[in-house]
Amino acid sequence: MRSVAALVLALAVAACAGDAGTTTAPATAHLAGVVTAGPTCPVVQVGVPCPDRPVGDALIEITDGAGVTVAEATTDADGRYSVDLSPGLYHVVPQAVDGLLGTAPPVDVTVVAYSTTVLDFSYDTGIR
Numbered sequence: 001m002r003s004v005a006a007l008v009l010a011l012a013v014a015a016c017a018g019d020a021g022t023t024t025a026p027a028t029a030h031l032a033g034v035v036t037a038g039p040t041c042p043v044v045q046v047g048v049p050c051p052d053r054p055v056g057d058a059l060i061e062i063t064d065g066a067g068v069t070v071a072e073a074t075t076d077a078d079g080r081y082s083v084d085l086s087p088g089l090y091h092v093v094p095q096a097v098d099g100l101l102g103t104a105p106p107v108d109v110t111v112v113a114y115s116t117t118v119l120d121f122s123y124d125t126g127i128r
Contacts, residue, residue: 029111031062031092032082035075037100037123054079055123059095064088087113094121101126 038052060081062071070090073081090111094104104121111117 027087027113028084029087029113030082030084030116031111031119032116033119035079035121037125039125039127042127055097058097061093061095063091085111087111092119097123100124
């Protein structure tokens with residue numbers, strides 16, 4: 001009888017211990033994109049490529065509906081940025097970059113749980 005009680009107690013403790021360490025992680029969403037600048041050629045010629053260039057060190061500010069900054073991302077040398085957010089609606093504001101005219105316009109975007117939302121920005125180089 002003692003061994004049965006000990007077995008029941010051991011199973012109960014094991015079941016409780018298994019639940020005690022289990023937590024549900026909050027849902028996350030991913031926002032990513034590429035920041036470029038163009039034009040890059042002073043004279044565009046037919047048949048000659050003139051691709052936009054990546055913009056490194058561009059700061060992308062992400063605010064919530066109340067205008068509070070919830071995240072910032074800085075582009076790498078290839079112009080790429082990424083940030084994890086809680087699912088929801090955000091206002092994404094590219095900041096001015098030295099040497100480029102103005103800023104890329106801000107965008108409102110909804111990011112969805114467990115997925116990546118791609119949002120690219122383009123700056124003006126001023127070359128005409």
